Amino acid sequence: MVAGTVLPESGALVAFAQRQADVATLTQIGTDVVLIRNFSDADPQRWQYATSHVAASDQVHSWNNGVLAGEGDGFVYMIGMRENDLKGTNQTQHLARIREDDLLAFNWDGMQFWGGEPAGWVVRAWDAAKLYDGPFTEGTLAKHPLGFYYVVCLQAGDPNIIIHSAASLTGPWGGAIAYTLPPDLARYQQFAYAAKAHPELAQAEDELVISYNVNCVGEGFTCLDGNLSIYVPRFVRLKVTRNVTAGRARETLHSAVRAPRPSSKSGRRLGRRLFAPAHKGHGKGAGESSPYSSE
Structure with missing residues (x-):
């Protein structure tokens, strides 16, 4: 499930989750939305839940990598994945609202998809333009206090947490490795998966706190027997640096994310590698440049 967001006009909480046909194989068949209309109620036991299948989702399109509201235009924005082949080796990320x-x-007839320029917003999911490459789900779409939009991405089996960012929701987007997982x-x-951002935990404007969940490989998850401490979220505090680059039609806000210096068991600081392109298939798309820069 993605990190949820509170809708500005109604105060309801909304989150999107992957619908799966088989828990064992995690076969995707679409996306469901979870809505808590009375989220403002201080007693969670009185919350009223409603769910719906997102009509524009199926085995090809899902919309559960991030959700964002509060842009002042009355829209709720979602980032999701498209399966471009039957082998599961060519996935791209797209924007809807x-x-x-x-x-x-x-x-769901009111759903629109970003078709790139000059098409703008279109009504068919198949006409949505690629934001960036990658099979990512269960992430966070948010706007940082420094002004840029970002998505925290970590797919099960990947060695790195990747942050994609852009000055505008419609892009262009670029990605860079923000943190390498403990060996x-x-x-x-x-294995680690489901990285999330936690803006509420940041202690300064130039920080970004992220988490990732950990699980283990084993039939029936018996590997958790007697050691439930494995299945807990881990947190990383990152430093964000403002780097405004001129020379374009207008100045664009970029960011540089620096990981802390942890011990060898909790991950490693990336140094200059932090600003290298992400690994093949999960990083920069054709013609994209990373929004991260070293100093």
């Missing part, structure tokens, strides 16, 4: 009142009514995970047959 829907008006808050349509979302509250589960009126001990693979040694103990563990």
